Amino acid sequence: MEFLFIILAVAIIFILLMVFTSENIKDILMSVFxxxxxxxxxxxxxxxxTASFMPAADVTSMPYPWIPRHIQWSNFYKALAGNxxxxxxxxxxxxxxxxxxxxxxxxxxxxSLTGYSLAKFHFRxxxxxxxxxxxxxxxxxxxxxxxxxxxxxxLHMQNTYQGLIVPFLVNAFGVFMMKQYLQTFPxxxxxxxxxxxxxxxxxxxKIVLVNSGPALATLAILTFRQQWDSLMWPLMVxxxxxxxxIPTYIASFAEEKFADEGAMMAVAVLAxxxxxxxxxxxxxxxxxxxxxxxxxxx
Numbered sequence: 125m126e127f128l129f130i131i132l133a134v135a136i137i138f139i140l141l142m143v144f145t146s147e148n149i150k151d152i153l154m155s156v157f158x159x160x161x162x163x164x165x166x167x168x169x170x171x172x173x174t175a176s177f178m179p180a181a182d183v184t185s186m187p188y189p190w191i192p193r194h195i196q197w198s199n200f201y202k203a204l205a206g207n208x209x210x211x212x213x214x215x216x217x218x219x220x221x222x223x224x225x226x227x228x229x230x231x232x233x234x235x236s237l238t239g240y241s242l243a244k245f246h247f248r249x250x251x252x253x254x255x256x257x258x259x260x261x262x263x264x265x266x267x268x269x270x271x272x273x274x275x276x277x278x279l280h281m282q283n284t285y286q287g288l289i290v291p292f293l294v295n296a297f298g299v300f301m302m303k304q305y306l307q308t309f310p311x312x313x314x315x316x317x318x319x320x321x322x323x324x325x326x327x328x329x330k331i332v333l334v335n336s337g338p339a340l341a342t343l344a345i346l347t348f349r350q351q352w353d354s355l356m357w358p359l360m361v362x363x364x365x366x367x368x369x370i371p372t373y374i375a376s377f378a379e380e381k382f383a384d385e386g387a388m389m390a391v392a393v394l395a396x397x398x399x400x401x402x403x404x405x406x407x408x409x410x411x412x413x414x415x416x417x418x419x420x421x422x
Contacts, residue, residue: 173393235343
């Protein structure tokens, strides 16, 4: 609690200084603030990476030795072998890839279709449909988790990929994001395509989707990360080890009476690699979203 008060006090002092100081001092303060914020964000990642090369005793020691005294490569072997030595890591990471990629692709398609129709087509009940979709964002997943699980049981989808994928084929946030983005799409381009004889599916596929790279990349990163990190639902639906995902695999290390923290951090490092690769692959579109159509608006 005292730590929260310290953070709040520092934030208030920072705001007051930004308001009542000169421009040069403001620039210096902003630089210091951004560097501090970046450092706080990077500290857990540095801890995870360095701890993956340490024995368990060093990981839990105080003060924490940020530089490994002896690099312990066996942590990565234990990470791949698992607590039972059956090397289920590759199967579990394949499961996570199948689920995350499937949900991401379906979300991109369905959310962009729905967002496009709500942004560019006005029909009776247009606002009511949009408000109904937005209302679902206000319902916590924990509220519907048990009823959703009962539906999965009734449909005999427990311990199947369908049970992990189907409930998350599209989400309200994706629809909202694509609708807001596609509202900025020039209507003149769509009208010109219709005059040239393009059908609506062709306009959507060849014009709208092709020119929605920043929004699609952002939604892909957010959706993939959400599914990649999902723990509660796979724990409920996937009881068989061959269907477990990476978060449940990591959690299995904590279930042991004598947990190996070094191996656990090694698993976390390996599990983070696909997410890092995805982000840097799409970072150009992700960071360039605000500049889309800027030339047309000028």
